[in-house]
Amino acid sequence: MKVMISGGGTGGHIYPALALINEIKKKEPKASFLYVGTETGLEKSIVEKAGIPFTSINITGFKRKLSLDNVKTIMRFVTGVHKSKQLIKDFKPDVVIGTGGYVCGPVVYAAAKLNVPTIIHEQNSVPGLTNKFLSRYVSKIAICFSEAGSYFPSNKVVFTGNPRATEVVQNQKIDKSTLGLDPTKKTVLIVGGSRGARPINDACIRALPDFKKQNYEVLYITGEIHYDKVREEISKAGNPSNVMVKPFVHNMPDILKNIDLIVARAGATTLAEITALGVPSILIPSPYVTNNHQEKNARSLVQNGAAKLIIESELTNETLVNEINEIILNPIQWKKMRDNTLSLGIPDAAEKLYQLIKQLEK
Known part of the structure; x- marks a missing residue:
């Protein structure tokens, strides 16, 4: 199995991804992984310290107020999608998973457009902008709070919980x-x-x-x-x-x-x-x-x-x-x-x- 995972910005997006990777390794020791984050994000040091192959794209989040920065973000998103498609073609993942944060946007979107199976994992009871956007394109949506399901297409929602819980237990x-x-x-x-x-x-x-x-x-x-x-x-x-x-x-x-x-x-x-x-x-x-x-x-x-x-x-x-x-x-x-x-x-x-x-x- 080849798995591409993207998630960043906070530990709440990164540690569930690492917990999932550890679970897959137990099930399939020969599985390979590629983690896509940002060069300046918290994810880079945490993921590399865990020994997971890491690469980055340049992307920023949207401002909730009208701002010229959003124009730059759109341009970075387009560039990020282009780079993500190349990464996907080179790595050839069986599945692409987004665990939250704006870095997931171009990565998971690119995978969906290339017809690669995709999952987003929403940890919170209220989804962020990125997962709301991606929900239209992904194959499945894993949630941790039942309340989150109302924000997504019901036919895609699966209640899984947070893999970090398994690691702690x-x-x-x-x-x-x-x-x-x-x-x-x-x-x-x-x-x-x-x-x-x-x-x-x-x-x-x-x-x-x-x-x-x-x-x-x-x-x-x-x-x-x-x-x-x-x-x-x-x-x-x-x-x-x-x-x-x-x-x-x-x-x-x-x-x-x-x-x-x-x-x-x-x-x-x-x-x-x-x-x-x-x-x-x-x-x-x-x-x-x-x-x-x-x-x-x-x-x-x-x-x-x-x-x-x-x-x-x-x-x-x-x-x-x-x-x-x-x-x-x-x-x-x-x-x-x-x-x-x-x-x-x-x-x-x-x-x-x-x-x-x-x-x-x-």
Whole structure:
């Protein structure tokens, strides 16, 4: 099997692609891959580090306001389609898959025009512009939230879930103490994304006196740019023994398997991971994403009793601590949320997406 994959811009588009590649490798060790991204995007370093053959095209996203930059984008799209067609003719893929981001546009469009089987994978409950555009041309559309199906032609939609969930579930659990966590205490993970989130950090700093009184521990991932300031504030608060601070973690799946509650943004990959593992959550959606899709993602979990929602503008240290305590200190509430979270998880998502590829391959 020869697979061409394109996805970029954010980790939420890249990591599901890599998870799918890993699943295909397990099924078909002789399969070959070509990842198409942009030279300046996050995908280049991540994909090359994973040892996947990588090539790039030059493309930018559309501005939502009238702008001369959109004329340049159209020209880059046309050029990108031309280059993508040449890449496809040279690589001869059995299937071309887009996992999100504007780089997928010319790649998947070119494949469809060359009659190569195509799939787009939509991780969010509300699709972006690129996937809405591509939905008219692709063979199949894989979704992770049932709400996303209403935006696409129903005859093309297949509910697969996010392959990142499979990868997290299959990860072998590591003993809690080896991660620096206390096996005798419940653990709350607070994370604002790879770069952190200032409002979450500010609320956590103000909550330190309350955290210090609790019998649970807090693992607090600040993001690199916020770490020094937060470390200084924690020192002023007397370095509470039950609060551990890190700028970033590379082994998030290991951490997720050893926590009892997560406070986080509502990115699609994060939600795929926590539902697969059954981790109750307090979600603080980023208000700065397209179409406010993080809040819509979060409400999907909230409606099913799997998460609590705090709108960023309403976030304070009091609301944060109160919501944490209501869950972590109430075993009945915690178990109910855990069961509801697990009911939404799709641990075999990678297998479902692989089977969809095999159907098109035939």
